[in-house]
Amino acid sequence: MKLTLGFSPCPNDTFIFDALIHHKIDTEGLEFDVFFDDVETLNQKAFRSELDMTKLSFHAFAYMTGQYALLDSGSALGFGVGPLLISKNEYLANHHDHISADLRVGIPGKYTTANFLLGIAFPHLLQKQEMVFSEIEQSLLADQIDLGLIIHENRFTYMDKGLHKVMDLGNYWEQQTGCAIPLGGIVVNRRLDQETKEKINRVLRKSVEFAFANPKSGIDFIKQHAQEMSEEVMYKHIDLYVNQYSIELGKAGRKAIDVMFAMAEEKGLIQPTQQSIYLIP
Template sequence: MKLTLGFSPCPNDTFIFDALIHHKIDTEGLDFEVFFDDVETLNQKAMQGVLDITKLSYHAFAYVIDKYVLLDAGSALGFGVGPLLISNFAISISDLQEKSMQYKIGIPGKYTTANFLLGLAFPEAKNKQEMVFSEIENALLDGKIDIGLIIHENRFTYQDKGLHKILDLGDYWERQTGCAIPLGGIVINRRLPLDVQLKVNRCIRRSVEFAFANPKSGLAFIREHSQEMSEEVMYKHIDLYVNKYSVDLGAEGRKAITLLFDKALEKEIIPPIKEEIFLSPLTP
């Protein structure tokens, strides 16, 4: 059986899926047609329901929960991994709170979890410009935007370009909740039979476990898609976003995701949720 699978070319995703798509593990008779896209493109594809399995932002998941259910394997949650607000000149948090409408903010997509967190921290910040995440640093340097909301490997590179951190929104979330921040998850189309959904979940977990046991196995594949990143930055990126929650969400991961949605519903940032979020009951 062949299934369509979408994920980003970022090192954390290629690290997770290398063993799966290259059959380094038992895929239980499944094959995968892979689509590489940035996170906001994946979010938009999920809105259309075009892929069988896809990575997407947790913010976006709230809008497609009628089409997709969340797998326990493959997610990106963690502490100290949140998106950063940065600028090319000194801006204090109090300045941003008082003058948020005056600043043009570059964001990596409307439905990213990064933008969701920005809305929680600075609800008055409405002057936003959507762009591909990798273009935000240069847009700041060129003066096209005043503030950038950065994700992924850019948190390792912005200081080298002379840019300044205003706030770590992941840290903001952690101080507010005590939970890991849910960034991205792997979802599967509800129209697929339950046995296939469970099989995919097992295979992705197996792929993550293989990657942890053989961290250099997918190096060529990771490097091929890593946009000329150094090996050191690639593995920093992987260490930041691939962890125990990527193997299995567990009770802690599910709690963090549920809390994210509860806060979003409370502030009317997302529509009401009418479907079960998780694929299967939590196993003891």
């Protein structure tokens, strides 16, 4: 059986999917037609129910629980891994009370978890411009935006470009909830039969476990998609976003996701879910 699979070219995704798509594990007869896209493009494809299996921001997933179910492996949750709000203006970095509603903010997508966290911390920031995450730093430097919401490897590069941190939105979330930050998960289309969905869940876990046991196995594949990142930065990125939650959500991982969904429902951002969001109850 051939299934459509979408994930980002970022090192954490290529790291966990390498064994699965290159048959380094037993895929139980499954083949995958892979699409590499940024997180917001994947979100939009999921809204159109185009993919059988995909990486998805948890914010976007909150709107699609009727179409997709969350797999128990492959998720990106953690402490100290949240998005950063940055600026070229050092004054703003030191004076949060001067962050006014008229400031222009570059965001990596409306339905990204990063934008959800921004809305919690700075609900008055509504002048948002959606752009590919890798273009946000340059837009700040060119004064096209006043604030930038950065994710992925840009967490490690913004200071080198003379940009300043305004707030670590991940730290803000952790202080508010005490939970890990749910960034993204791997979901499966509910239209597939139950046997296939459970098979996908098993082979994904095997792929993640293989990656942990053989961390250098996928180095060429990871480098191929890592946008000229050094190997050191690639593995720093992987260490941040791939952890025990990526093997299995467990109680703590599920609690973090449930808290996020409850907060979104409380703020009227999403409708209450009518069924379990998890493939495995």
